[in-house]
Amino acid sequence: MRTLLLIIAFQFLIIDGFTQQNKFVLKGTITDTLYHLGKVVLIYKDSTDRFKFDTAITTNGKFSFKGELPIVSRMQLTVHAEPNLSLSKRNKQIEIYFAIENCDAEVTISKFNDYTIRGSNCYNDLLSFNNALNPLFKKHKGSELIQRQNALVDSFIMAKPSSYVSLLLMYERISNATYLGELNQWFNKLPENFQKASIGLNMQKKLKKLKEIAPGQLAPNFTMPDLHGNMVSLYDYKGKYVFIHFWGSWCSPCRQENVNLVNANLSKNNENLIFIGVSVDESKTDLENAILKDKITWTQLTSFKGFTQTAMLEFGVKGVPRNFLIDPNGKIIAMDLRGSELLEKLIGLVQ
Template identity: 35%
Template sequence: MENAAVQVKGNIDSVDQLKITGSATQTAYEAYQQSIEDITSQENGLYGKYQEVKGNDTALAAVEAKLEVLREQRHDRTKAYIIAHPESPVSVSMIADMAVVGEYAPLDSLYRKLTPEAQQTATGKRLATRLAVLKKSAIGQPMIDFTQADVNGKPVRLSDYKGKYVLLDFWASWCGPCRAENPNVLKAYNQFKDKNFTVVGVSLDDKADKWKEAIEKDGMPWMQVSDLKGFRNEVAQQYGIQAIPFSFLIDPQGIIVAKELRGAALHAKLAEILK
């Protein structure tokens, strides 16, 4: 949105088809979306295959591998756009979107390519604050230690698990993708728990009964903690969590060595380091 006479036309039952005119920034955004339509259509087709390959690990890994290639292509085009348009609000918005789950170093590099004027916009300032949080939880940084209560109200400290590889897993009972990922985490836990590996779950629930019920239903035997403040969970805020499921792999020395490990990627990383 910009200070211009913007018109929005369309039907309320199909908002994805709205026609927005009068804003040069919106026109630029739509042009970018059109430029990646070939990638978007392939991604949508692959997302539709998830149900087909459910239960087939080999087929699922193949779908995830194809999606990862497309994500890399999308990222490359986005990066090229930002570098070519360092003054554009679209570029600032793109980096902000990437910063929801992105890694600090490449995001900071892109942020520094923006013009000073773009960095000083309201979104640009919020982005700078977000990057400062991501820097503290970046790969290669020491884990951010914390203490939270388990399901019985007993305080648990993350540093008590130093000496082991720990998957710090952020999830919630109400999060569909989290619940879908839980069996994969359970499989990894059972496969590697005897190789100096464990899981610590941090729930972004705000209702104790729903949280405990999900733990039991999904059969998660590892340590679970929460302050039952939902997305205001203090640990989640320290680690910069804005979307779940999200995980950090921490080595025995307490250093973050990987992030956002899901599906086959989790098993591949654990197999690589826990030989």
């Protein structure tokens, strides 16, 4: 399959409890003679939910793997050229990424990202989806492209809710979501056995977190150190409006938002509006340089542990910029405000 375009980032996902067959056989053929005496490495998650690294030696371009999946797994297959070639040729390798269920499948590989798989329903559905997806990249850009992609995903899930691909698409949508919206309704369109599978349970956890941080909900408390080592809790500021900005020194949109807030001069002489920055930086020097350059004067919290810090976990932050506006009662009243919309909201609170 040439240039398989996935809107799903490659991840090792497993789905269990859906079919009778609990083993897979993957037979392969490599047409390029450069790899006819090479080595093949297959990485996937096995039935114990552990990464499995299998190797096979090609014989006249043929190889075979077998194993046991919970039901379906994403896989990475790497083909290395025969070891007795010159160094420049030996460094050449083919990598392909795909997903199959427990089945008897055959893969034919020509070169990088040029392959076909027979015998897998998951592969067939993914091929069908991408045949519809690929033309969108040629016809549309920006927000229009995103809207078209989302519409395609919606229509695919509606048409094939029992497809493994629908489950993967739903997982991608929920994993990248920053607000709840209609995700619960879409999740409920999946078959019950998908919802109760391990990947379905993971999605339910994310949906629960999105509900907890939605506007109208009580903001979760957290305690983190500031740059001077003082411990600061969010609930220390109850009775005031609190604007929390999750950011990083390397994030251009984050830095621009800092500049906008500094220029608006909203953080000074406004006792009822508190600004808190939570940095995902792991380097103190990088953070301090950014604070100095952006002329930030409000409190900055960090333990220099990236996205594993307490505040990130409590608010489900997996990317920046993110922000939350909290009212004096501790409830979230807005989130992910940007540019003029953000400034207008904050100015309205201090006037």
